[in-house]
Each structure stands twice: as structure tokens, then as C-alpha cells.
Amino acid sequence: MISLAGRDILHSWGKFVFTGFGLGLLIGVTLVMAGVYRGMVDDGKALLDNSGADLWVVQKDTLGPYAESSSLNDDLYRTILAMPGVARTANVTYLTMQVKKGEQDVRSMVVGIVPGEAWGAPGWPPYLVAGRQITRGHYEAVADIATGFKLGDYIRIRRNQYTVVGLTRRMVSSSGDPMVFIPLKDAQEAQFLKDNDAIWQSRRRTEANPAFNRPGVPGLLDAVIASQATNSYVNAVLVRLRAGAAPDEVAESIRRWKRLTVYTRSQMEGILIGKLIATSAKQIGMFLAILAIVSAAIVAFIIYTLTMDKIREIAVLKLIGTRNRTIAAMIMQQALALGVIGFAVGKITATFAAPLFPKYVLLMPQDSIAGFFAVLVICALASVIAIRMALKVDPAEAIGG
Amino acid sequence: MAEKGIHIEGLSKRYGEGDTAVLALKNVNMHVAPGEVVGLIGPSGSGKSTLLKSLGAVIDPTAGRMTLGDEVIYDEGWKVPDLRALRRDKIGFVFQAPYLIPFLDVTDNVALLPMLAGVPNAEARQRALDLLTALDVQHRAKAMPSQLSGGEQQRVAIARGLVNRPPVILADEPTAPLDSERAMAVIRILNDMAKKYETAIIVVTHDEKIIPTFKRIYHIRDGVTHEEAGEGRGFQ
Ligand SMILES: Nc1ncnc2c1ncn2[C@@H]1O[C@H](COP(=O)(O)OP(=O)(O)OP(=O)(O)O)[C@@H](O)[C@H]1O
Numbered sequence A: 001m002i003s004l005a006g007r008d009i010l011h012s013w014g015k016f017v018f019t020g021f022g023l024g025l026l027i028g029v030t031l032v033m034a035g036v037y038r039g040m041v042d043d044g045k046a047l048l049d050n051s052g053a054d055l056w057v058v059q060k061d062t063l064g065p066y067a068e069s070s071s072l073n074d075d076l077y078r079t080i081l082a083m084p085g086v087a088r089t090a091n092v093t094y095l096t097m098q099v100k101k102g103e104q105d106v107r108s109m110v111v112g113i114v115p116g117e118a119w120g121a122p123g124w125p126p127y128l129v130a131g132r133q134i135t136r137g138h139y140e141a142v143a144d145i146a147t148g149f150k151l152g153d154y155i156r157i158r159r160n161q162y163t164v165v166g167l168t169r170r171m172v173s174s175s176g177d178p179m180v181f182i183p184l185k186d187a188q189e190a191q192f193l194k195d196n197d198a199i200w201q202s203r204r205r206t207e208a209n210p211a212f213n214r215p216g217v218p219g220l221l222d223a224v225i226a227s228q229a230t231n232s233y234v235n236a237v238l239v240r241l242r243a244g245a246a247p248d249e250v251a252e253s254i255r256r257w258k259r260l261t262v263y264t265r266s267q268m269e270g271i272l273i274g275k276l277i278a279t280s281a282k283q284i285g286m287f288l289a290i291l292a293i294v295s296a297a298i299v300a301f302i303i304y305t306l307t308m309d310k311i312r313e314i315a316v317l318k319l320i321g322t323r324n325r326t327i328a329a330m331i332m333q334q335a336l337a338l339g340v341i342g343f344a345v346g347k348i349t350a351t352f353a354a355p356l357f358p359k360y361v362l363l364m365p366q367d368s369i370a371g372f373f374a375v376l377v378i379c380a381l382a383s384v385i386a387i388r389m390a391l392k393v394d395p396a397e398a399i400g401g
Numbered sequence B: 001m002a003e004k005g006i007h008i009e010g011l012s013k014r015y016g017e018g019d020t021a022v023l024a025l026k027n028v029n030m031h032v033a034p035g036e037v038v039g040l041i042g043p044s045g046s047g048k049s050t051l052l053k054s055l056g057a058v059i060d061p062t063a064g065r066m067t068l069g070d071e072v073i074y075d076e077g078w079k080v081p082d083l084r085a086l087r088r089d090k091i092g093f094v095f096q097a098p099y100l101i102p103f104l105d106v107t108d109n110v111a112l113l114p115m116l117a118g119v120p121n122a123e124a125r126q127r128a129l130d131l132l133t134a135l136d137v138q139h140r141a142k143a144m145p146s147q148l149s150g151g152e153q154q155r156v157a158i159a160r161g162l163v164n165r166p167p168v169i170l171a172d173e174p175t176a177p178l179d180s181e182r183a184m185a186v187i188r189i190l191n192d193m194a195k196k197y198e199t200a201i202i203v204v205t206h207d208e209k210i211i212p213t214f215k216r217i218y219h220i221r222d223g224v225t226h227e228e229a230g231e232g233r234g235f236q
């Protein structure tokens, strides 16, 4: 027996290739959408992995530091370091903002880290692709290569200018913005420092307040103003545990004794994936559903039209004794062939298009495999309408009136 | 050897029920011997197509009896379990239009029938080629149907009707699209095939040119058949 579907496809290959191509672009978009979701999850995990922390200590009752804002006094790290099971602690600040280089600016997550620590301190970029880590207390930066900055570039963060001394990679925020590391003091300034006018006004307000400006207590006013001007806050304290320490137990004792909120790695992952990107994930899910329906409609329509064009031939095939099964198989095989062409085109398109997207698109083999079977199922279902019509064709039609 | 040919006795066919019912066949009696080509003529609406469809097992007759060879296929109801296999193995169809499958080449259009019956591809193609040779279109064996002339297409369609060596061939106006020379050639081929394979052939026609070639003719009027002798001139 010969393959009727195969012969028909060879005969009208133009139609199949064209339709397969169109379908393929749709499938490509679908695969990229799935890749965008995977990329977001992966960005989130990379953020947690690269932070080098086992525990995140944040302001009480907040989901900080990534999902909500959080501020802590910057001296807390010392008392946390004294807790049993804690090996290292590090102050860290996170602030998403526009970082300027000349005329252009790049949306980045500015991370404040304590400079001069040993390699691998929590919060530090774990590896560099070029240059060195920050060694000086001010005006040096390590940037992710996704920012497009080069070694030796001068960049502006609020009022200060920084020299890029090192480059790192895959260091992104949970929304995919590349990171720029700067010394903690500078970062605190960038986040909490008021501009000159605001400082001057607040000083005037303080001076006008008789509670602070007491002629009988010299030095009080100066002390109050000094305390207002310092920026002794950070967003989180990253904690690295001693080998063998149980994260949940240490977290619990910090919660109990320091009255702070503490997250373990798995809780943090829950926050990032379960809360921060949950809405985006639903959005992508909706897109996937719509794309699946549109693809199904296209396949159904094309297969239906192709079958309509063959009504007479189908009547003849039935008249000369072709089984319904053979005719149904012919139509279904064509739908599946269309799906296979579409998937191949889609996979190739997605693979070549993924790096062009501004956010990380992670194409996972298991998504491709699932996508392939989904396409086959959709195509098989879409051919049902055409098959039903073909089975209704009366062989008597071939004889005519 | 078992008797071949077609016997139809008292066949009737009613379309629809009640007020709108049409009695398309009232009393059809026909006998076609193996190797014989008979003409079936009658005015429009007299029931010719209905008769071919009944004999071709694509519609259900209402009453009567039909025998192919020594096998009763219909006696107040179908007597064969698989009408599809009956059509495939016992009946060849030739239509007014050739209705070839456009995506199969000439050889496979013909070879498809034996393939459907389970004959291996190579053998089916050989059978097809033999017939195409007999019908003088073997030089177009690899062409697609759309590349053939009308007469060539019709000959391929005839080859398809004959390829399973059915004991019966039903042809509905097979010469309508052809000029008189080609029409005569088709009738000649049908006569040759009838003799060679002992096939019983019924040809429905309006074609004045070919009517004189039949030895026997059935007239059908208002669903009733009348037999008469034809001129049976044969061919020059
Ligand atoms: N499916 C049907 N339903 C109802 N009536 C039908 C149907 N098919 C045919 N008829 C009627 O049965 C009668 C015989 O029709 P048939 O098609 O057999 O005629 P015919 O001899 O082939 O005519 P023609 O030479 O015009 O093709 C006609 O009156 C026709 O209207």
C-alpha cells in the first residue's frame, strides 16, 4: 500500500510548506513564551545562588529584600554574626534604577556590598569574566556584561561617578535587570541620601524646633543634625552558615532573639517564584492557551479546506472500496505532518530568536518535547472536523446523477 | 465453471417516504452474460443512475433480487457482509468524468485498487502497467492525471475499472467527453476487455454514435426496463 497522505503532501507541497511555516512561527512564539517563563524562574534562582547566602535577614514582617522594600540598621550584622551556626554575615542593599553612561542609561539593579572582603563573601559576584573585584571604599563598580559597560567605563549613579573595574555575568535581578555592584557606603548614599536642598531644609526645621535647639544644652543640636544626616540602613543582612548548621534552626533562633524576619533558601525561592513572578507566569499561561487555540484553529481550518478540495476524490476512493479507516488516517497524517513541519520551523525560529530577546529566554529540552506532543495532539484533534466530514461523504456522489 | 454475469429480477427503489416518495425503479429485469456489453438508454430521470447505484452497492434498493455470477448479493436485503469489499473486488466503475486521484500518477491511480485489496505494490503496479499497455497509454504511465488529455484520462479510468478483473463493469456515460473517434475506441476497448476477461458490462449512454454498436439494449422508462435487440454493428 502507498501512503495517500504522503502523495498528497508531495503533490501540493507548496500549500503544506506555507501553512507549516505560518504555524511554525506561532509555535516558535509559543516556545519562546515558555522560555521567557523558564528564564524568569532561572533568573530568580541565579539571583539566590549568586548571592551566596544561606539565610536572608530582613525587616520584620516584610517579604524583602527582592519582593518588598526592607530596611535594617547596618550594625545588626555584628550581633547576628555572634549567633550559633553563623559563619559570615554581610550587609547588602538593592536598588533598581537607571544607571547612566554618557547620554544613555541602562536599567540596572544597583547592589551595595562591603568592599575589601575576602573572595566569595555573601552578596559578592561569585566570579568575574574580566577585571577585579571592588577593593576601594568608594567609586568603583563591578557590572554585569548585560549592561553593555566595559572595563574602565565611567558610569553615573545619582550624584556620583564610578569606574567599572570588573565585569561579571548572569548576575540579574528577579526581573532580569543586570546588576551593578558598588561599595556599600556609596549605595547607602544612593538609596537614602537626601539632596542638598532637602538636607538644608530639614536642618532648618530641626533648628526651629525648641526641643532640639536648647541654648542650655550645647552640642545637642549638632548631634541631632549629625544623626539625621547619616544613612545607617541596609536592605538585608545575608547570612552564610557554618558547615553542618541547620538553616531552619538558625533562622528560628534569629527570629526569636533578634525579632527579625528570616528566610531560608527554599522560602526565598517560594517568594520569588510563588509571589514575585506569579502574575507574569499567569500572563504567560494565558498567552500559551490562546496560542494553542489559535494554532488548533489554523490547523483545523487548513485541513478542513484541503479535505473540502478532495471531496470528489474521497467519494471515488470510497466507491472503489477504500476503508473509512484509510481515509481518516490519510487526513490525520496530513494534520500531523503539518504539525511536524510547524514544530520544526518553530523550534528553529525559537532557537535563533531566543538570544535576541532583551530578557533571558531559557529553552528547555523538556518544554520542547512537551510542546512537540502538544502540537501533535492539537493537530490530531483539529483534524477531527475534517475527518467527520470526509466520513459523511456518500460514495454515490462519485457516480453522480 | 460457475455461471458469471449479472441477473436482476424485479428490482425496485423508492427514494424518501410518504408524500414526497419517488419510485425511481419500479420493475427492473436485466440479464448480462459474461463477455457481453449491453447498452442502457432512457430519458432523463428514468432511473439509469439509480440502477447503477443499486447494482454498485452504494444505495440500498427497496425490493427485488440481484445476482453476480452465482452469488446472490441482494434478495430483499443485502446478502453480502461487506459492501465495500464487494465494490472493491466484484465491480469496476467507469464514470462520465474520469475522476482520477490528482495526487497519484497514472500507474498508481490504477494500481491503488489491487493495493487496497492487499496485493503487494510491485505486483499491483505490474498489473496496472499491463492494462495501461493494453489500453495504449503505457507511455504516460509516470505522468500525473492533470498532464493527460481527456481521452487519455478516460482510458486510465477504464484501466482502473478493469484492474481487479471484476466480473462486472458499470459505465455511466463513459464517452460523453470524447470525440466520436475516441468514443468508438473506448467502446472497442470495453468490448475487447469483456471478451478477454469474461466481464459483464453495462454502459449507460445517450451517445447516438455508439448506440448502434450494442447487440442488446435495455430501454428504461419511468423505472421499468424493456429489452430490445440492438443493431450490433460492431466496429469498422
Ligand atoms: N437521492 C434522491 N432522492 C430523491 N429522489 C431521487 C434521488 N436521486 C434520484 N431521484 C429521483 O429518481 C428518479 C431517477 O433518477 P436518476 O438519477 O436515476 O435518473 P437518470 O436516468 O440517471 O437521469 P439522467 O439521465 O438525467 O441522469 C428521478 O425522478 C430523480 O428525481
Ligand SMILES: [Mg+2]
Pocket (backbone or CB within 6 Å): A400, A401, B048, B049, B050
Ligand atoms: Mg443519471
